Amino acid sequence: MxxxxxxxxxxxxxxxxxxxxxxxxxxxxxxxxxxxxxxxxxxxxxxxxxxxxxxxxxxxxxxxxxxxxxxxxxxxxxxxxxxxxxxxxxxxxxxxxxxxxxxxxxxxxxxxxxxxxxxGVPYPKPLVAYLASGEVLWEPLALLMTGIGRLHSIRAKEVFINNELYENTSFRDFKLQLQYYDLAAGMEASSALKSSIIDLADRYKTQKYTLLHGDLNSRNVIINSKDNSFGVIDFEQSHVGNPIYDLAYILSEVYMACLYHGIDMDATMHRLIQAYTKSNTTFDLKNHWVEFKKHLGVQILYRLHGPSKASWSFYMTDMKKRAHIIEVAKLMIMQRMQFGEWS
The missing domain is CATH 3.30.200.20 (Phosphorylase Kinase; domain 1)
Incomplete structure (x- = not known):
């Protein structure tokens, strides 16, 4: 067939x-x-x-x-x-x-x-290659956020809830174990940071808002280096969850690149979040703002400490800058940092 x-x-x-x-x-x-x-x-x-x-x-x-x-x-x-x-x-x-x-x-x-x-995308170049060199491509990134916002705008209860194919809880829980529970396991038992990460993962399992990409990383976004058109690939880890997971997944890499290369992070995040919220009017991100930034912090830590860290932070050879980004991520998770209102 x-x-x-x-x-x-x-x-x-x-x-x-x-x-x-x-x-x-x-x-x-x-x-x-x-x-x-x-x-x-x-x-x-x-x-x-x-x-x-x-x-x-x-x-x-x-x-x-x-x-x-x-x-x-x-x-x-x-x-x-x-x-x-x-x-x-x-x-x-x-x-x-x-x-x-x-x-x-x-x-x-x-x-x-x-x-x-x-x-394949003509004249292909993965997003990670642009981030590594300090290039923030406004147009394809904003369009990507628009596209993901449209996917997230489909209410899960109308199409995907109680559908085993789309809920894909086995892969969801595998990713949570890898990126949250295993990350927390390496921390001191009494650590407030550890407890916060575990609580975040536990809460995520109860959230079934819409269908996500589930693996929205910078190697799965391929850009045409001639005209900035793009393609998104590898949807097999899609699952039903909270949109903030997809957002934190991809924006953690943008955030890291901005901090490392000295790019205006607030302006970048503001523009991308605006593109997202404009295309997804069924989900009020402001109601999940604190939780989103916690997920953002966890995803940054994972990309700097996880088993696949070489895929995401290979260009970060300045150890002082890496250490600063790690501290920023921890402050995000613990809500001890003031942020620009990106939305």
């Missing part, structure tokens, strides 16, 4: 041939760094039947498996078809909600093979 996306139908015969022969042994494919359960291959078709070849566009074939591929993490054992279906459906939903934003990472589901085919 094929769930067709118009731009991909013409490619199916070539993809089927590659899958049948085994993706790993196909000379036309280059394996790239993949996800926790997935093998990902980069493919540049020599010819797309009936279509003019678009320069600098690759396709990514993402094949799902039941056994995980990570030597660092032990993710929950969720059937590959469930993860693949969730990733496809939420990816399509995000793109459909944001057709006017020139989203470029289109997707196709070849269900028979547990395979997603994703059209």
């Amino acid at each position: 094929f769930i067709s996306y118009p731009d991909f139908t013409a490619l199916e015969p070539q993809i089927i041939k590659m899958v049948s022969g085994g993706l790993a042994s196909c000379a036309d494919l280059t394996q790239v760094e993949g996800g926790l359960f997935n093998d990902i291959y980069r493919w540049i078709p020599q010819e797309v039947p009936g279509k003019k070849k678009v320069p600098h566009v690759a396709y990514y074939l993402k094949q799902y498996h039941n056994s995980h591929r990570s030597s660092v993490f032990t993710p929950p054992a969720i059937d590959k078809k469930i993860r693949c279906t969730l990733a496809f459906k939420v990816h399509c939903l995000f793109n459909e909600l944001n057709e006017d934003l020139h989203i470029t990472a289109q997707i196709h589901y070849m269900e028979q093979y547990d395979l997603l085919v994703i059209q």
Whole structure:
């Protein structure tokens, strides 16, 4: 069974041939760094039947498996078809909600093979590369916040509550364990900071406002370096929760980059939060402001202390600046710091 996306139908015969022969042994494919359960291959078709070849566009074939591929993490054992279906459906939903934003990472589901085919962004550059060099791209970042706001504006109770596929509590709890409980475990038993982080994670499990991306990091936002159009990928960790989790997830990296590079953090956060609140009128962020900033602090600490810290803070070689950012994050969590009113 094929769930067709118009731009991909013409490619199916070539993809089927590659899958049948085994993706790993196909000379036309280059394996790239993949996800926790997935093998990902980069493919540049020599010819797309009936279509003019678009320069600098690759396709990514993402094949799902039941056994995980990570030597660092032990993710929950969720059937590959469930993860693949969730990733496809939420990816399509995000793109459909944001057709006017020139989203470029289109997707196709070849269900028979547990395979997603994703059209790459032309002239691709991940957001993390811009943040590392101290570039804040206002336009794509504001559009990203607009797009995420639209996704979050769908009330969970109307579509996603009591739907096991979308609630995805196993992956939600895996991320909370990794980013909150494990982080807190390394702190002194009597630490108020430790208690605050644990309480934040416990409370999050009770909050079911809307559908989230769930892994909204700067490597999952790909920007066209020529025209600043962008694509968002990797929705398999989507779950029902509080929008502040997605916001803290991506804005923690923006916040860190601003502090490290000396960029006007208040102006940056104000502009991005405004773009978000304008597109999501069903959720009043001001009612969750203190809690949002606590999550922001935790996400910053995780990116500086967690097992994948090299992926997010590799450019922060100045130890004094790193130490300052860590202290700022702790003050956020403990509410001992005054903030600009970004909203």
